[in-house]
Amino acid sequence: MSKRIEYWFDFVSPYAYLTTQVIEQLAKKYDREVDWHPMLLGVVFKHTNSTPLTMRPPVMADYHKHDMERSARFAGLPFVLPEPFPINTQNTARVCLWLKEAAPAQVGEFVRNVTRTYFSEPAALNDIAWLGQQVKAMGLDGEAAMAACENPYYKDLLKSACEEAVSKGIFGAPWLIVDGEAFWGNDRLPQLEKWLDSGGF
Amino acid sequence: MSKRIEYWFDFVSPYAYLTTQVIEQLAKKYDREVDWHPMLLGVVFKHTNSTPLTMRPPVMADYHKHDMERSARFAGLPFVLPEPFPINTQNTARVCLWLKEAAPAQVGEFVRNVTRTYFSEPAALNDIAWLGQQVKAMGLDGEAAMAACENPYYKDLLKSACEEAVSKGIFGAPWLIVDGEAFWGNDRLPQLEKWLDSGGF
Numbered sequence: 146m147s148k149r150i151e152y153w154f155d156f157v158s159p160y161a162y163l164t165t166q167v168i169e170q171l172a173k174k175y176d177r178e179v180d181w182h183p184m185l186l187g188v189v190f191k192h193t194n195s196t197p198l199t200m201r202p203p204v205m206a207d208y209h210k211h212d213m214e215r216s217a218r219f220a221g222l223p224f225v226l227p228e229p230f231p232i233n234t235q236n237t238a239r240v241c242l243w244l245k246e247a248a249p250a251q252v253g254e255f256v257r258n259v260t261r262t263y264f265s266e267p268a269a270l271n272d273i274a275w276l277g278q279q280v281k282a283m284g285l286d287g288e289a290a291m292a293a294c295e296n297p298y299y300k301d302l303l304k305s306a307c308e309e310a311v312s313k314g315i316f317g318a319p320w321l322i323v324d325g326e327a328f329w330g331n332d333r334l335p336q337l338e339k340w341l342d343s344g345g346f
Numbered sequence: 347m348s349k350r351i352e353y354w355f356d357f358v359s360p361y362a363y364l365t366t367q368v369i370e371q372l373a374k375k376y377d378r379e380v381d382w383h384p385m386l387l388g389v390v391f392k393h394t395n396s397t398p399l400t401m402r403p404p405v406m407a408d409y410h411k412h413d414m415e416r417s418a419r420f421a422g423l424p425f426v427l428p429e430p431f432p433i434n435t436q437n438t439a440r441v442c443l444w445l446k447e448a449a450p451a452q453v454g455e456f457v458r459n460v461t462r463t464y465f466s467e468p469a470a471l472n473d474i475a476w477l478g479q480q481v482k483a484m485g486l487d488g489e490a491a492m493a494a495c496e497n498p499y500y501k502d503l504l505k506s507a508c509e510e511a512v513s514k515g516i517f518g519a520p521w522l523i524v525d526g527e528a529f530w531g532n533d534r535l536p537q538l539e540k541w542l543d544s545g546g547f
Binding site: 193204205207208211212215216218219314316327329330332333339346 | 393394395402403405406408409412413416417419420515517528530531533534536537540547
């Protein structure tokens with residue numbers, strides 16, 4: 146089994162969406178596998194009194210909205226900031242955790258698909274029925290995915306994931322860990338790639 | 347006269363130091379001139395209740411210190427976080443404003459030199475005598491530079507610069523403006539370069 150890239154993200158993070166679209170391809174280039182770790186930024190943010198970028202003082206929020214759009218264009222990806230934003234993503238994260246057990250080879254496909262849809266067009270990202278449709282469209286068991294949203298096992302799994310994120314010192318997304326080295330932000334992918342290429346610098 | 351890149355910075359900003367070392371070279375590549383705008387982050391931060399990265403909760407401050415070091419290595423530049431950090435840089439900024447009038451062709455050299463020294467070895471960055479020595483070593487009038495630090499004219503000029511930064515919506519450094527488009531952070535240089543190369547995207 147190849148070595149891993151731990152990838153921590155929230156489905157609602159615009160910059161994580163950009164990383165999500167390319168991380169598996171980047172990992173493959175360096176013979177790595179992506180270990181997908183959905184979490185909830187709302188939980189993580191509490192530990193550093195942090196806030197979503199779009200809810201900061203207007204001059205900052207305006208810059209960040211503009212930067213999200215420009216960063217997406219820079220990456221050649223579509224981007225429309227959803228309304229309302231941000232939203233809770235606990236059901237989406239639970240479906241992702243279910244997929245990690247039910248169809249581990251398709252986790253990347255799921256995360257790429259739902260984030261690309263969420264940041265391209267009106268989409269009910271965290272709606273249980275919508276999630277079921279997304280999973281069904283992938284040729285998987287949509288009913289089982291919907292059931293996972295209300296299953297205490299996956300609720301606990303997500304709670305533990307958020308606690309693990311905090312214990313690892315994670316305070317934002319996208320957050321990537323390679324051989325114990327942490328990289329925060331889509332704009333750190335060039336450094337991450339240099340790390341993968343050189344074995345550390 | 348070529349078109350300009352407005353470059354807003356504080357001498358104490360580690361990420362601005364990284365930008366400072368390369369911005370004039372980048373500007374020349376696209377037939378631009380750098381318009382150096384020293385400012386004080388302490389003043390700018392008040393308008394968004396922001397704080398220096400190294401003074402945030404420990405888990406964030408630790409990550410940022412590590413990221414500063416790694417980002418410098420990634421750029422091939424030396425970096426040692428000075429102690430104490432951050433410090434006020436009003437005298438350094440005033441000397442810079444004096445240089446913009448007294449020796450405009452050497453402003454870039456001054457900013458590169460003093461930041462590289464400050465982030466490489468123990469250096470009295472904001473000390474008036476130290477600043478006089480730096481200017482003298484450049485073949486310029488060190489006494490006049492020292493006098494500028496106490497001159498109400500340069501004090502007012504710096505105050506106005508900080509007000510102008512706030513009025514432009516600047517809330518951090520390095521901050522670059524090209525044809526009205528704002529880029530915040532050394533990690534946005536790839537986007538800035540694409541903008542210069544393509545005329546906007």
